[in-house]
Amino acid sequence: MEKMGLVVGIDISKDAIRLAYWKNGMPGPEMLTDEEDKECFWSRNTNDELSEIIKNVVCDALKRLGEAFDKVIFTMPDAIEPKFMTSLESLIEGLCPTTSEIRFISHSESSAHYSLNQKKELRMNDVAFFDFSRAGLMYRRMHVANSGGKINALVGQKDCSGTVNMELLTSAEMKKMMDENFKVLLGSLLDKQQISTVYLTGEGFENEDWAVESLNMLCKKRRVFKGGNLYAVGACYMGMKSFVSGLAPEYRVFCEGRTVYETCVEVILNGERSEAVLVPASKLWYEADNTIEGYLSGASKVVLTLRSYFGREVLREEIMLEELGANVSERMARVQIKATMPNTEELLISISNLGFGEFAPKSDTKVERIIKNDIFFAV
Numbered sequence: 001m002e003k004m005g006l007v008v009g010i011d012i013s014k015d016a017i018r019l020a021y022w023k024n025g026m027p028g029p030e031m032l033t034d035e036e037d038k039e040c041f042w043s044r045n046t047n048d049e050l051s052e053i054i055k056n057v058v059c060d061a062l063k064r065l066g067e068a069f070d071k072v073i074f075t076m077p078d079a080i081e082p083k084f085m086t087s088l089e090s091l092i093e094g095l096c097p098t099t100s101e102i103r104f105i106s107h108s109e110s111s112a113h114y115s116l117n118q119k120k121e122l123r124m125n126d127v128a129f130f131d132f133s134r135a136g137l138m139y140r141r142m143h144v145a146n147s148g149g150k151i152n153a154l155v156g157q158k159d160c161s162g163t164v165n166m167e168l169l170t171s172a173e174m175k176k177m178m179d180e181n182f183k184v185l186l187g188s189l190l191d192k193q194q195i196s197t198v199y200l201t202g203e204g205f206e207n208e209d210w211a212v213e214s215l216n217m218l219c220k221k222r223r224v225f226k227g228g229n230l231y232a233v234g235a236c237y238m239g240m241k242s243f244v245s246g247l248a249p250e251y252r253v254f255c256e257g258r259t260v261y262e263t264c265v266e267v268i269l270n271g272e273r274s275e276a277v278l279v280p281a282s283k284l285w286y287e288a289d290n291t292i293e294g295y296l297s298g299a300s301k302v303v304l305t306l307r308s309y310f311g312r313e314v315l316r317e318e319i320m321l322e323e324l325g326a327n328v329s330e331r332m333a334r335v336q337i338k339a340t341m342p343n344t345e346e347l348l349i350s351i352s353n354l355g356f357g358e359f360a361p362k363s364d365t366k367v368e369r370i371i372k373n374d375i376f377f378a379v
Helices: 047-065 082-095 107-116 172-190 212-218 230-240
Strands: 006-012 017-023 071-076 101-106 126-133 136-147 150-159 195-201 223-226 251-254 262-269 272-279 289-295 301-307 314-320 334-340 346-353 366-372
Touching: 006 047, 006 107, 006 230, 017 047, 017 230, 047 082, 071 107, 071 230, 082 101, 101 107, 101 230, 107 126, 107 136, 107 150, 107 195, 107 230, 107 251, 172 212, 195 230, 272 289, 272 334, 314 366
Parallel strands: 006 071, 071 101, 126 195, 150 251, 195 223
Antiparallel strands: 006 017, 126 136, 136 150, 262 272, 262 301, 289 334, 301 314, 334 346, 346 366
16 A cells, blocks of 8 residues: 545446445445435436535535545546536535545446456456446447557447337337347347456346346356446546555556547657657546647648557648748748647647747637547447
């Protein structure tokens, strides 16, 4: 143990709010929220109502644990709205002002953290996750590869709600049809895939009487686990990494909510051609915010390189800068390159002409380019 800390993972799912915690001396995270405390169905609650429900859960946790939180990791199925993120940050800071870190991650990421902290034999091959909530069925698959001495975990996902949906479980006949549909879906998703372990979560799997044949097929030659702790415990593991040495091998996660590529810009430094990193790979989308400045040398363009840590995929993007003013083509321009992510799916590159002192004026025009942050992993 390196230092003390109380870490809390809060799962805001489509059908429940669940909370897990870890503190010094515990071998691993434990669930705190009772199973009957299911009060969160997103289509029935506004963000304000959800904030109030979360406040009650957090207040109860503070009372039961008797300690202030050091880290709080929220995990949820969809990309969080920035206003809701700010609201939750204010809520935690108000209830527990000693909290040093508040993070927001996707269910894809918390699934990966959970799996990467289990026994190695459970992820010798790919790992599959099925989440069957009132919103439908979401399938995720995690592929792990070693690169440069680090473990890279890539999680892709596919919405299968059109095939399997809780609204269709209305009769014995419909359950039988759903069982057959799920069996066919499993065949298409898992055929020719090497899957070591499968995790089932969500309200739809709590009573599995509708999935007799399909689950029998799923369990053949695979380890299958079912439960409601996947996301909250996974979020806890993420927060524990800075407190516990040797918790798990060093790893990076690539998934929804994280940058897929390392994005660099070509530069000349000390007379040698090089690259400056604008956005590193596996960066949380709302933390991707970087600015560099420099003088143009040669052609009036900026060249970006996007490098994948899976395979050898390298993409190049050229951004022409004529719109920034005449002095750009005359090599008399100091430019600012800013990289941000307005959402989980897009990287925004914004380039401005800062001028060249009294020799060339600053331009109010900006050149912008949106680059897709696509997960390049077919599930």
